[in-house]
Amino acid sequence: MQRRTFLQSVALSSLPLLSGSLANSCKAEEKEQRFGDLLIRPQSTDQLDILFTPSRPRTVRLLQLADTHFHPGDGTNKATEELLRGLVDRVKPDFIIHTGDFVNNDSSKPVEWTGMDILNGLQVPWTLCFGNHDYPVKQAEGSLPLDEIRQRMERGFQGYHDAATGRHYCYRYDIMDKDNPQPRASLFFFQVGYAPGDRRISDPQLAWFRAQLERDAQRQVKSPITVFVHIPLKEYHDLFESGQAEGDKAEKVCFDSDTGQSFQDFSASGRVVGVFCGHDHVNNYHGKWEGIELAYGRVSGWGGYGPPAWKRGGRLIELDLQSPEPRPQHTEVF
Numbered sequence: 001m002q003r004r005t006f007l008q009s010v011a012l013s014s015l016p017l018l019s020g021s022l023a024n025s026c027k028a029e030e031k032e033q034r035f036g037d038l039l040i041r042p043q044s045t046d047q048l049d050i051l052f053t054p055s056r057p058r059t060v061r062l063l064q065l066a067d068t069h070f071h072p073g074d075g076t077n078k079a080t081e082e083l084l085r086g087l088v089d090r091v092k093p094d095f096i097i098h099t100g101d102f103v104n105n106d107s108s109k110p111v112e113w114t115g116m117d118i119l120n121g122l123q124v125p126w127t128l129c130f131g132n133h134d135y136p137v138k139q140a141e142g143s144l145p146l147d148e149i150r151q152r153m154e155r156g157f158q159g160y161h162d163a164a165t166g167r168h169y170c171y172r173y174d175i176m177d178k179d180n181p182q183p184r185a186s187l188f189f190f191q192v193g194y195a196p197g198d199r200r201i202s203d204p205q206l207a208w209f210r211a212q213l214e215r216d217a218q219r220q221v222k223s224p225i226t227v228f229v230h231i232p233l234k235e236y237h238d239l240f241e242s243g244q245a246e247g248d249k250a251e252k253v254c255f256d257s258d259t260g261q262s263f264q265d266f267s268a269s270g271r272v273v274g275v276f277c278g279h280d281h282v283n284n285y286h287g288k289w290e291g292i293e294l295a296y297g298r299v300s301g302w303g304g305y306g307p308p309a310w311k312r313g314g315r316l317i318e319l320d321l322q323s324p325e326p327r328p329q330h331t332e333v334f
Contacts, residue, residue, distance in 0.1 A: 035125045035155065038094055046161040046171040046208070052094075052321060053178055059318040060175060060185075063093035063124075063333070064228070066278025066314075067101045068301030069133065070115030076302040081118045083312055084300065088122050091316050091333050096124050096156075097187075099278040099297050100131025100230030101304065102149075106194060111142035113152065120154040127156050130169055130191040131230035131279065132199050132256075159189070161208050170205040172212065174223065177321045183223040185319050185326040186271075188212075190229045192256075199231055199256035206265050213269055226274040226317070226328050227266060232283075232296070233275060234258045239289040247285030247296070250310070254280050266292060274328040276315065281306040284332065298332050 032041040039051040052060055065084070070077055088096075096119070103115055119126055128134075128149075136143035146169065150158045159171025169191040174183035188209065190201045216222070237253040239245050266272035267290055274293040281304055286295035298313040299306060306312075313334035319326045 036094060038125065040125065040157070042157065046159045048157055048159070048171075048173050049183075050095075050173055050175045051178065052175055057322060059320050059329075060095075061091065061093045062187075062317040062319070062328075063087065063091060063096045064276055064297040064315040064317055064330075065096060065098045065300040066230075066297035067131070067281055067299045067304050068098070068103070068115055069101055069303035070103045070113075070118070070301065071107070071303050072110065072112040072114070074303075077114050077118070079302040080115075080300070080312070083302075084118060084122060084314075087314050087333060088124060091314075093124055093316070096122065096126035097189075097228055097276075097317075098126060098128040099228050099276060100129055100192070101133040101278065102128055102131070103134065104303070105134050105143050105149075106132070106137035108138045108140050111136075111140055111144070113142070113144070116149075116152050120152075123155070125156045126153070127158050127173075127189065128153065129158075129189040129228050129230060132192055132194040135194040137194055161205075163204055163208070165204045168202065168205050168208065170208050174221075175319065175321065183221055184321040186221075186223045186225045188225055188227050188272075190227070192229060192231045197257050200258040201229060201262045203261075206262065209265060209269075213271070222271065224273040224325050224327060225266075225269065225271045226276070226319075227272055228276050229262075230277060231256050231258065231279045232277040233263050233294070234260050235263045235289050236277070236283075236294050236296075239287050239294050240285060242289075244289070245285040245287040248283065249285055250282035251280055253283065263289075263292075273325075276317065276328075276330075282310050286330070293328060295328075295330060298334075 037054045041049040161168045173187040175185045234255040276295050278297045281299040283296050297315045316333045317328045317330045
């Protein structure tokens with residue numbers, strides 16, 4: 001389903017192309033599980049530790065997927081499945097991060113969950129931060145509430161934080177190596193809402209983020225943080241307008257309800273080094289804004305808007321835990 005009417009006046013064809021389930025219970029008492037070189041240790045519903053134990057030094061390889069928009073009826077699911085299987089075979093990720101709009105769960109049309117079988121079948125641990133299309137807005141046949149989506153995930157974990165304001169799907173992974181008990185890098189995940197005014201990282205989630213920083217200060221945790229969220233921050237617009245971005249902008253930056261508060265909090269932390277998003281299918285640029293890398297993931301599915309000439313793919317993100325301050329190094333993959 002298209003989020004907005006695609007602008008036919010944009011001459012996209014001429015643009016250059018850049019090259020065992022943890023989720024079913026999400027209980028803190030679950031035992032650690034190994035997936036290849038990753039040993040995953042649940043600590044609480046909103047925190048997991050990952051011990052990275054390769055036989056020889058190498059980077060942690062994260063594959064970002066975005067906007068698969070799985071839906072029935074027109075063959076796009078099969079095309080998306082072939083793409084994703086090819087990506088996994090070629091780049092061999094340790095972990096897959098889906099930054100939202102997994103499925104058109106908000107449609108009035110029937111919803112089916114072939115996409116869940118596809119992601120679970122890739123045999124790589126994965127997680128999902130919800131996008132605006134992932135909510136069961138119209139309660140159509142086959143639509144699912146967010147928590148049931150979480151429970152259907154396998155070989156991965158999508159966390160949550162329960163507060164007085166309800167359940168919020170914000171959570172973190174801390175990545176460590178065998179030589180250091182303290183995290184070397186941290187990944188933070190946030191959901192966005194679906195309604196006008198709510199399509200942003202919510203205030204309760206930002207309060208959770210600040211509380212995590214306070215707790216880290218007490219534990220003397222100083223690991224660089226990479227953030228994943230579906231909708232871009234308004235600073236993505238500022239970055240491109242400044243002329244400092246690399247890549248293509250083929251549609252308006254749809255930061256929706258973002259006010260700038262998220263970036264202010266991330267910048268004030270002194271620890272956030274990167275933000276990766278999706279949402280805008282035909283924007284793929286990246287660059288540093290006030291010291292923080294802002295990057296679009298490549299649209300990964302054939303079920304959403306965008307012309308055939310705009311290649312679907314992913315973004316490979318690598319973290320070197322041997323670096324004094326591991327920062328995300330990334331490239332588009334097809």
